[in-house]
Amino acid sequence: MARPSRWSEKRQAIREQASWIVRWLRDNGPATTPEIIAALEAEGRDVRAHVLQRALRKSPYVHHLGREEGERGPVSRWAWAVEEDELGDVKRK
Numbered sequence: 792m793a794r795p796s797r798w799s800e801k802r803q804a805i806r807e808q809a810s811w812i813v814r815w816l817r818d819n820g821p822a823t824t825p826e827i828i829a830a831l832e833a834e835g836r837d838v839r840a841h842v843l844q845r846a847l848r849k850s851p852y853v854h855h856l857g858r859e860e861g862e863r864g865p866v867s868r869w870a871w872a873v874e875e876d877e878l879g880d881v882k883r884k
Contacts, residue, residue, distance in 0.1 A: 809846035
């Protein structure tokens with residue numbers, strides 16, 4: 792029996808979606824989770840929790856800046872940076 796491809800169409804689509812989120816954050820961040828979701832919806836992309844989680848938690852370039860109060864309660868704020876040192880200016884804003 793043949794082993795299934797490691798990079799099935801579904802897995803490639805998930806990876807591409809996560810990459811889009813990281814690129815968007817690089818170009819438009821820092822941003823809160825609801826702002827990222829709104830950007831996905833504006834682009835006509837599906838909003839999937841596991842893809843968002845993968846993009847925000849697994850990428851070495853995305854950093855959690857903390858939590859702030861949103862419309863419906865506390866929300867996370869995210870930023871794109873190559874190294875933690877670059878976040879100093881972002882956190883002060």
